[in-house]
Amino acid sequence: MKLTITGTSGFTGQNLIHYLVDYDIYKQSIRYVPNQEIYLDNTESIIHLAGKAHDLKNVSQPQDYYEANFELTKQLYDAFLKSDARKFIYISSVKAVADSVNDVLTEEIKPAPQTHYGKSKLMAEEYIKSQPLPEGKSYYILRPCMIHGPGNKGNLNLLYKFVSKGIPYPLAAFENRRSFLNIENFCFVVKELLVQDIPSGVYNLADDESLSTNELVSLIASCLDLKPQLWTIPKGLIKGIAQLSDVLKLPLNLERLNKLTENYVVSNAKIKKALKKEFPVSAKQGLQKTILSFKE
Numbered sequence: 001m002k003l004t005i006t007g008t009s010g011f012t013g014q015n016l017i018h019y020l021v022d023y024d025i026y027k028q029s030i031r032y033v034p035n036q037e038i039y040l041d042n043t044e045s046i047i048h049l050a051g052k053a054h055d056l057k058n059v060s061q062p063q064d065y066y067e068a069n070f071e072l073t074k075q076l077y078d079a080f081l082k083s084d085a086r087k088f089i090y091i092s093s094v095k096a097v098a099d100s101v102n103d104v105l106t107e108e109i110k111p112a113p114q115t116h117y118g119k120s121k122l123m124a125e126e127y128i129k130s131q132p133l134p135e136g137k138s139y140y141i142l143r144p145c146m147i148h149g150p151g152n153k154g155n156l157n158l159l160y161k162f163v164s165k166g167i168p169y170p171l172a173a174f175e176n177r178r179s180f181l182n183i184e185n186f187c188f189v190v191k192e193l194l195v196q197d198i199p200s201g202v203y204n205l206a207d208d209e210s211l212s213t214n215e216l217v218s219l220i221a222s223c224l225d226l227k228p229q230l231w232t233i234p235k236g237l238i239k240g241i242a243q244l245s246d247v248l249k250l251p252l253n254l255e256r257l258n259k260l261t262e263n264y265v266v267s268n269a270k271i272k273k274a275l276k277k278e279f280p281v282s283a284k285q286g287l288q289k290t291i292l293s294f295k296e
């Protein structure tokens with residue numbers, strides 16, 4: 001029996017197929033096509049990673065998100081229900097619940113996504129939960145926060161480039177706490193869900209500890225044997241510059257500013273309780289590994 005994984009050409013998929021080396025993996029690259037019927041033959045479990053992620057350049061149409069994240073998931077989940085497969089692991093996102101978090105994000109919080117990305121992910125989650133589940137089948141809706149790992153080209157890489165060039169970090173006035181998810185912890189959870197008998201449901205994914213962006217800058221600097229340069233500039237002035245950057249297409253636009261300075265603490269208590277295991281990598285260890293990979 002095979003393991004079918006969608007979206008394997010992406011960052012998470014590439015890491016996952018290397019982690020699950022002992023499995024017979026069928027890499028399924030699919031796109032939404034109206035009325036298409038998907039067949040899942042001889043598949044034990046499906047890991048659905050394919051989707052349209054947040055678009056920092058703002059070039060996507062709303063429909064792109066609903067088709068890639070909702071309609072396609074619906075078609076694949078329907079195929080799962082009709083097939084012999086036993087487990088369906090859907091990679092949603094914490095953004096299906098909230099764009100900003102004041103306290104700690106748990107699975108109890110009522111979802112109120114604001115973006116098309118979050119809304120389309122939530123629609124997919126709701127569809128999965130609304131379908132009667134035949135005996136012997138399970139579904140897992142995973143809500144990861146920002147995943148990082150070697151080779152990852154995201155905001156972490158951008159921050160690394162600034163710090164490595166000796167550019168001072170000008171946002172030290174923003175005191176925040178953020179959760180991250182190391183790719184190794186992500187892969188660990190997925191594998192445990194494949195091998196253990198865990199109840200169906202929604203599970204947040206995040207490393208154990210949260211960090212402030214100032215701590216992150218200091219960690220990057222220490223990996224580079226540099227002294228961290230943290231500048232405390234008034235928040236209003238920074239926000240004005242970020243607004244201008246939106247017009248001038250500079251790297252620090254408002255969306256990136258928010259990502260770097262917002263609070264976003266995610267609880268992983270539910271998944272850890274279900275797995276009855278500790279995560280293999282601490283938040284700092286994982287971040288160090290990712291940061292050191294940028295050096296290569």
Ligand SMILES: NC(=O)c1ccc[n+]([C@@H]2O[C@H](COP(=O)([O-])OP(=O)(O)OC[C@H]3O[C@@H](n4cnc5c(N)ncnc54)[C@H](OP(=O)(O)O)[C@@H]3O)[C@@H](O)[C@H]2O)c1
Pocket residue numbers: 006007008009010011012013028029030031032048049050051052053054067068072091092093094143144145146147148
């Ligand atoms: N990275 C994160 O921080 C993060 C956090 C929370 C949730 N997630 C979710 O985790 C999943 C994987 O994320 P990732 O970072 O690996 O994303 P990624 O690097 O953008 O990869 C996504 C993959 O999905 C497929 N794909 C691209 N456009 C598509 C479309 N329009 N319709 C259907 N499939 C499409 C492609 O794979 P193929 O070419 O192989 O089909 C692509 O490589 C996504 O669903 C994402 O929303 C990611």
